[in-house]
Structure formats: C-alpha cells, structure tokens
Amino acid sequence: MADVYCSDCKRMTEVVCDHAAGDTVCSECGLVLESHSIDETSEWRIFANESGDNDPVRVGGTTNPLLTDGGLSTVISMPNGTTSDFLTMSLGRWQNRGSNPDRSLILAFKSIATMSDRLGLVATIKDRANEIYKKVEDQKSSRGRNQDAILAACLYIACRQEDKPRTVKEICSVANGATKKEIGRAKTYIKKQLELENGQSVEIGTIHAGNFMRRFCSNLGMANQTVKAAQEAVGKAEQFDIRRSPISIAAAVIYIVTQLSDSKKALKDVSSATGVAEGTIRNSFKDLYPHLSKIIPSWYAPEEDLRHLCFP
Numbered sequence: 001m002a003d004v005y006c007s008d009c010k011r012m013t014e015v016v017c018d019h020a021a022g023d024t025v026c027s028e029c030g031l032v033l034e035s036h037s038i039d040e041t042s043e044w045r046i047f048a049n050e051s052g053d054n055d056p057v058r059v060g061g062t063t064n065p066l067l068t069d070g071g072l073s074t075v076i077s078m079p080n081g082t083t084s085d086f087l088t089m090s091l092g093r094w095q096n097r098g099s100n101p102d103r104s105l106i107l108a109f110k111s112i113a114t115m116s117d118r119l120g121l122v123a124t125i126k127d128r129a130n131e132i133y134k135k136v137e138d139q140k141s142s143r144g145r146n147q148d149a150i151l152a153a154c155l156y157i158a159c160r161q162e163d164k165p166r167t168v169k170e171i172c173s174v175a176n177g178a179t180k181k182e183i184g185r186a187k188t189y190i191k192k193q194l195e196l197e198n199g200q201s202v203e204i205g206t207i208h209a210g211n212f213m214r215r216f217c218s219n220l221g222m223a224n225q226t227v228k229a230a231q232e233a234v235g236k237a238e239q240f241d242i243r244r245s246p247i248s249i250a251a252a253v254i255y256i257v258t259q260l261s262d263s264k265k266a267l268k269d270v271s272s273a274t275g276v277a278e279g280t281i282r283n284s285f286k287d288l289y290p291h292l293s294k295i296i297p298s299w300y301a302p303e304e305d306l307r308h309l310c311f312p
Contacts, residue, residue: 006031066109066134067102108133111151115174119166121159129158136193146186149178153186160205167212167247169275209234209246209253212274216254219273220265229300230257236295237288244284251276252284256292259309260301267312282312 006013006026014027017037024034109130116126132154136142142150152175159166168180175183187204194202213234217227234253242249251274258265271278288295292306 004033006033064109066130067105105134105137108137108147108151111148111176112155115152115155115171118174119155119170121155121164121166122162125155125158125162125164128162129154132157132190132194135197136190139193139197141193142189145189146178146182148176149182149186150190151175152178152183153190156183156187157190157204160207161203163205163211165205165207165211167275207246209238209250212247212250213254216250216274220254220258220269222254222258222265223261223263225300226257226261226263229297230254232297232300233257233295237291240291240295242284242287242291244287247274248276248280248284249288250274251281252288253295255281255285255312256288256296256309257300260296260305278312285312 003012004015004024004026005011006015006029008029008031009026013029015033016025016027017023018025022035022037023032024037025032112129112133113126116129129151133151136150136154152171156166156168156171159171168183172178172180172183178186191202191204210231213231214227217230222230230253233256234250237249237253238246244252251270254274255265255267255270258270267278267281270276271281274281289309289311292309293303296306
C-alpha cells in the first residue's frame with residue numbers, strides 16, 4: 001500500500017492496487033483513482049536451479065535494426081518429448097529448410113557478443129562492431145576471407161572508435177584462432193571497405209598510453225597512490241618525442257613507478273600483465289630514462305631516488 005492524493009478525500013490516503021483488474025482504489029472512500037494500469041514487472045519468476053529449457057517467458061529480445069525482420073521472426077521449437085505433435089515437427093523441419101537471409105549475420109553477431117563478453121566490453125562497443133560488420137557484409141566482398149579475423153578486426157576497430165581501445169594481443173586471445181597478422185590484414189581491409197562506402201577517409205581513433213594504464217595497473221594489483229603516479233607520469237611522457245608504441249610506453253612507465261614504490265613488481269610480471277615483451281620494456285625504459293626527472297611526479301619520488309634507479 002502507498003499514499004496517493006485522493007480527489008474525493010482531498011488529501012493523501014492509502015491506496016490498494018488490484019493487479020487482476022489493473023485498478024488503483026482509495027482505501028477510505030473506494031474511489032477508483034486509476035484503471036487499466038499496465039503492470040511492468042516480470043510475468044514469471046525464474047530461479048537459478050531451474051533448467052533453461054523450461055523458461056516460461058513468452059516475449060523475445062529487443063528489435064535489431066541491422067536484421068531484415070528486425071530480429072522478430074517466429075521460431076517454431078521442436079518438441080522435447082518422445083511423443084510429439086506431427087504438425088509441429090513438420091513445421092519445424094520446413095522452417096529449418098527455408099532460407100534465412102540473416103542467418104550469417106545472426107551467427108556473426110553471436111560471435112561478436114561472445115568475444116565482447118569474454119573481454120568485458122560494454123554494449124555500445126558490441127553494437128558498434130555489429131554495425132561495422134554489417135557494412136562490410138553488405139558489400140559482398142569478404143567471401144573467401146578468414147571470418148574469425150574479420151569479426152575480431154571489427155571488434156578492435158569498434159573499441160578504438162569508442163575510446164576504449166584493446167591491444168591486438170587481447171583481441172587475438174578471444175578471436176577463435178585468428179592470428180595477430182590475420183587480424184591486422186583484416187583491419188586494413190575493413191578500413192578500405194568503409195572508406196569506399198563513405199567516399200572519404202575513416203578515422204578509427206588514436207591510441208594513447210593513458211588508455212591502457214588503469215586496466216594494466218588493475219591486473220598488477222597496484223595501490224591507488226602508485227596508479228595515480230603512473231597515470232600522471234604517462235601523461236607527461238607523451239609530451240616527449242619517444243619513438244615507441246603507446247602500449248610499450250605504458251608498460252615501461254608502470255615498471256618504473258613500481259620500482260620506486262615499496263611493492264616492487266618483477267619485469268616478468270609487468271610483461272605478463274601488459275602483454276609487452278620483456279625486451280621491449282627494457283628498450284622503452286632506456287628511452288624514458290633521460291626524461292625521468294620531468295616525467296615522474298616530484299611528490300611521488302625525489303630526484304635522488306631516480307638517479308639510483310637500476311636498468312632492468
């Protein structure tokens with residue numbers, strides 16, 4: 001029961017909700033304040049120990065504008081029991097024989113959703129990857145190419161366009177066997193196809209070392225103060241002309257900052273958490289070393305500690 005203003009009683013009164021009739025009734029004078037209201041709560045309750053095959057929900061998912069029918073086509077399920085209705089089985093067989101123009105798209109979208117879930121990506125990135133794949137598929141020029149690499153490249157481009165970039169190595173880990181070289185070729189191919197469609201160059205986003213810092217630091221379990229210092233240091237490092245990839249700079253900065261803290265991290269651990277080879281981190285360390293006094297925040301480590309910092 002809740003308090004609602006009643007026009008007859010001229011004050012706030014308790015009301016009773018009749019869910020069967022959809023009426024909201026004043027408990028004091030009996031006036032129907034609202035009729036035929038829509039109950040937006042779930043129709044059924046599903047418990048964790050119940051089988052997924054017995055799901056009583058009678059509605060489907062949301063519409064998908066990328067599919068021909070909006071994703072709202074009717075699917076005739078096959079009966080589970082040994083004795084089944086002949087008509088239902090026949091309809092199910094004919095439906096399977098029929099050609100669905102969106103069959104390949106549905107399978108591709110499911111694969112993109114699986115990769116997104118494994119990487120912990122938000123729904124906006126998944127939707128952007130679906131849009132990119134739909135544009136490429138509409139041009140009918142991807143036949144004979146590695147579809148796993150195409151899907152992984154779509155997800156990689158979507159991450160960069162949404163300012164949530166992932167490394168090629170991270171994408172490769174969920175790409176169903178596609179190699180880094182194949183994903184790189186697919187990325188170049190998709191970029192060319194999008195440029196042909198739009199008639200102009202397509203920006204897939206710029207990668208900055210700071211985009212990876214929070215995730216890499218979380219993988220290493222670093223303290224908040226150390227993470228703050230690493231983020232500030234990597235921002236200053238981008239001001240210098242250091243001929244290294246943003247991922248390599250991020251890994252080197254993390255290694256330097258952890259060496260200046262009480263909880264030092266081994267080079268092997270930093271390499272494992274960032275996906276950057278140990279040799280690459282060493283070379284990036286050497287490139288950053290002459291600028292450490294201007295990169296590392298003074299509140300985090302004095303200049304004397306920087307001079308005693310040893311090469312890995």
